[in-house]
Amino acid sequence: MPHSAINYAAGTLPRFLCATALGLAIKSYLYSAAVSGAIGTAGPSDLLRLEVLGPLFAIALLLLLGRLAYRR
Numbered sequence: 001m002p003h004s005a006i007n008y009a010a011g012t013l014p015r016f017l018c019a020t021a022l023g024l025a026i027k028s029y030l031y032s033a034a035v036s037g038a039i040g041t042a043g044p045s046d047l048l049r050l051e052v053l054g055p056l057f058a059i060a061l062l063l064l065l066g067r068l069a070y071r072r
Contacts, residue, residue, distance in 0.1 A: 026062070030055040 037051035046052075 027059065030059050030062075034059075 034052055034055040037049065037055070038047060041047055041049075041052070
């Protein structure tokens with residue numbers, strides 16, 4: 001589901017803008033942290049380090065929490 005549809009459900013325009021900014025900031029940080037950790041790897045086995053997998057697990061957790069919140 002696109003960000004705009006999810007964030008627009010927040011109601012008013014200020015809440016929509018805050019939800020959009022917060023969501024994009026968190027996901028941008030996590031993606032950049034994962035890429036930054038992956039750039040310094042010497043081989044495929046180094047991709048299993050916490051610096052690379054940690055942000056990706058955090059993104060997966062955010063997706064699961066969003067799905068649970070949507071069901072309620």
